[in-house]
Amino acid sequence: MFSDSAEKLKHVLQVKSEIMRAAREYLRSRGFVEILPVILSRVTDPLHHETYDGTVDYYGRPYTLTKSMILHKQIALRTAPRIFAFSPNVRMEPEERAPLRRYLAEFVQLDLEVRGASRDEVIEIGEGLFVAVMRSVRENCAAELAALGRELPVPETPFDRITYQEAVARFGEDYDDPLSSSLSAPAWLIDFPRAVREFYDREDPARPGVLLDMDLIYPEGYGEALSGGEREHTLPHILRRLKQDGIPPERFSAYLRFVEEGLPASAGFGIGIERLTRYVCNLGHIKEARLFPKVPGVADAL
Numbered sequence: 001m002f003s004d005s006a007e008k009l010k011h012v013l014q015v016k017s018e019i020m021r022a023a024r025e026y027l028r029s030r031g032f033v034e035i036l037p038v039i040l041s042r043v044t045d046p047l048h049h050e051t052y053d054g055t056v057d058y059y060g061r062p063y064t065l066t067k068s069m070i071l072h073k074q075i076a077l078r079t080a081p082r083i084f085a086f087s088p089n090v091r092m093e094p095e096e097r098a099p100l101r102r103y104l105a106e107f108v109q110l111d112l113e114v115r116g117a118s119r120d121e122v123i124e125i126g127e128g129l130f131v132a133v134m135r136s137v138r139e140n141c142a143a144e145l146a147a148l149g150r151e152l153p154v155p156e157t158p159f160d161r162i163t164y165q166e167a168v169a170r171f172g173e174d175y176d177d178p179l180s181s182s183l184s185a186p187a188w189l190i191d192f193p194r195a196v197r198e199f200y201d202r203e204d205p206a207r208p209g210v211l212l213d214m215d216l217i218y219p220e221g222y223g224e225a226l227s228g229g230e231r232e233h234t235l236p237h238i239l240r241r242l243k244q245d246g247i248p249p250e251r252f253s254a255y256l257r258f259v260e261e262g263l264p265a266s267a268g269f270g271i272g273i274e275r276l277t278r279y280v281c282n283l284g285h286i287k288e289a290r291l292f293p294k295v296p297g298v299a300d301a302l
């Protein structure tokens, strides 16, 4: 359809720009304040999977590149009650992830956090945000969508919810792609077990071992859109979770100082902008969703 891949990219970037504009407008209209991202810090998200090390030396101390702003989001809530950032994340993924077609070593997530919120409350924000973005893109990027051959549906709310247990029972441990392919509208995957997630997602006090967290799964095989949940915010809980994950607390001492002073209870999530663009524009590979993509296993990218 495209004589030139630059022509296709031009449409994609136009849509992506509209996605970011609409998301900003939606969040600002609901009382969120935009904060600027942190890229270099003493602590970052430990993630639940291995990536290449992004550590740099500064004043003889190891500083790291942001894998997600989760810990900074919690601390930022001491200043403002509803925050978001378009946050560049550097996750230097191993080559094994390349065939999944949805990983980039450098991407941006729209990361938000709400003081005092429950999981249900941020799920509602996620649904409102998603629908607002779909509507705006349909309205303001009709020519681009037509050129990309995309008929973009606007899903009904509330979205369906599936528990992690149900997903594994139906599709096995590698549920991501088959679950996503089975969906005709986005759906929430909820209640991950403690062992498969990071220490900051809050354990349900009524169901030990089960977390009050969620992913949003795209339909049509596009896979995971978003991760989030309620947060652990008290020192005893955080120390216990770090211990369960075998993480020495000293590794997070710069963060734990703030936890000791007091963090608010909160919930939030982060949605990957390139993945959202890939879904909206119907792109086969996430590398088509941005300029200067860094795909796992490809050396020498600009």
Ligand code: ASN
Binding pocket: 045, 067, 068, 069, 070, 109, 111, 112, 227, 228, 229, 268, 269, 270, 271
């Ligand atoms: N941004 C996610 C969250 O808010 C964390 C992540 O990206 N791993 O939970």
